[in-house]
Amino acid sequence: MGGALLDGWLASPTPPRLVILDRHRTGSDDAITVVRTAAEIPAGFKPDIIVLAVKPAAAEIMIDAIGKALGPRMSNAAILSVMAGRTCAALSDAARLAGADIPVLRAMPNTPSAVGAGISGLYAAPSATPEQKSICHDLLFAVGDVVPVEKEADLSVVTAISGSGPAYVFLLAELLEKAGQQHGLSPTIARRLARGTIYGAGRMLDDLPDSAEDLRKAVTSPNGTTAAALAVLMKSDAWPETVPKAIDAATKRADELAG
């Protein structure tokens, strides 16, 4: 996810000044300084925002390493976590243990951020300053839309819908492609049709004021092909039951990750 955000920031018209801590990436340039370990963070660098995009289990280790490396230079920063689950309180505790009593903001972005088409939920702990909220909002807005949420607990369902959501759409693309091939289309044609359809439907959802339901109905001719397919997909034990179940499972998992 960190890589997706980075791609989006680097492609944005006014990239922020970035120091990237990444064990694999090499090559600093004019736009970014890349370091392999926290100890290599440049001596004069005093971050406004520390973006954490590691797996939730690595959060405390990272905060500790960054705290040790930055020392007092961390004291005016805020943490922006994109990790599923991990709460502001847990991350604040980790920062305090690392020597910095600093605010935490939590975002739940998604991978379309890599192409500037992300959408992120954003929650700010009450201790975050208006300026820190504004910088984090702008960082996320540089790679797509931003939806502020008032309650931290809402980030679990945000994670289930939009954080994980691209995977559901990619699964649909996979299944459409496969079904096309099973009906004799070449892999290339099946892939173009599946992807082009999802792209076009996404554009309509984004560009037009109509509801998703109205757009669906407009495709569905009486007694036609779409009606035949939707009779399968919309059976009570099919999508109307399985999609909410899937969202429940993802929301529950996000709550579990929060501990």
Ligand SMILES: NC(=O)C1=CN([C@@H]2O[C@H](COP(=O)(O)OP(=O)(O)OC[C@H]3O[C@@H](n4cnc5c(N)ncnc54)[C@H](OP(=O)(O)O)[C@@H]3O)[C@@H](O)[C@H]2O)C=CC1
């Ligand atoms: N994937 C997604 O669509 C989304 C993910 N997220 C959140 O983003 C976070 C990362 O997920 P994701 O990008 O999928 O996971 P990845 O495993 O792809 O990325 C995690 C990165 O963190 C690095 N890392 C872990 N520990 C350390 C460490 N101690 N020092 C330096 N680097 C470290 C890993 O390096 P290495 O490979 O060397 O271990 C890896 O590059 C998660 O918390 C997830 O909840 C949020 C929204 C969407």
Ligand SMILES: O=C(O)[C@@H]1CCC=N1
């Ligand atoms: O699967 C996950 O846990 C992360 C959070 C949202 C998307 N990927």
